[in-house]
Amino acid sequence: MVLRIYFLFFLLFGLVACSNNQSENDVLPPETPKEKGTSLFIMHCASCHGEDGKLGASGAKDLTMSKLSDQEIEKIIVNGKNAMPPMKVLLENKENIDLVIKHVKSLRN
Ligand code: HEC
Known part of the structure; x- marks a missing residue:
């Protein structure tokens, strides 16, 4: 049970890390x-x-x-x-x- 919670925590952490990358891309859009x-x-x-x-x-x-x-x-x-x-x-x-x-x-x- 405890392991499961850790797993969920890491999954969530991973998602947050990815969405951070996304917002960096928003700040620097590719050249038109x-x-x-x-x-x-x-x-x-x-x-x-x-x-x-x-x-x-x-x-x-x-x-x-x-x-x-x-x-x-x-x-x-x-x-x-x-x-x-x-x-x-x-x-x-x-x-x-x-x-x-x-x-x-x-x-x-
Ligand atoms: C080292 C200086 C230099 C650079 C760098 C340069 N040019 Fe020129 N360009 C000239 C000179 C000098 C002429 C005039 C040529 C002539 O008719 O005797 C000229 C003429 C032109 C003309 C013709 C204009 C007309 O109505 O006759 C165009 C278009 C042009 N250049 C575009 C460009 C573009 C686009 C770039 C970059 C990719 C560029 N040039 C980079 C020096 C330069």
């Missing part, structure tokens, strides 16, 4: 695709283009004035252009490139 596009841009592009796209360091174009299509932006990201180095390896995959393209277009006025 939009947030990921923003943080990739800040990490890999903002040094020349600025967080708002207007910095223009090393002769970078003002992205808020850019009229390029998704395909044209992708080509520049993949191949680079003049002083802009190819960024494909840094962005790792097509999914990340697409997220960054969306972010670049969201900077336009």
Whole structure:
């Protein structure tokens, strides 16, 4: 009988421990695709283009004035252009490139 109570106690303790983990996840939700596009841009592009796209360091174009299509932006990201180095390896995959393209277009006025 006593053993049974201990067993119940540990079972309950286990449940509480699990539910604690759950609430930690609530505090730190996973990045949404939009947030990921923003943080990739800040990490890999903002040094020349600025967080708002207007910095223009090393002769970078003002992205808020850019009229390029998704395909044209992708080509520049993949191949680079003049002083802009190819960024494909840094962005790792097509999914990340697409997220960054969306972010670049969201900077336009
Ligand atoms: C080392 C500095 C540098 C970095 C880092 C950089 N760029 Fe650029 N970017 C440039 C320069 C310089 C140009 C202008 C190229 C030209 O036309 O001569 C440019 C042009 C562009 C253009 C073309 C704009 C237009 O309308 O002609 C896009 C789009 C662009 N960059 C996006 C990005 C994205 C997205 C990233 C990050 C993945 C990035 N760049 C990282 C320097 C940089």
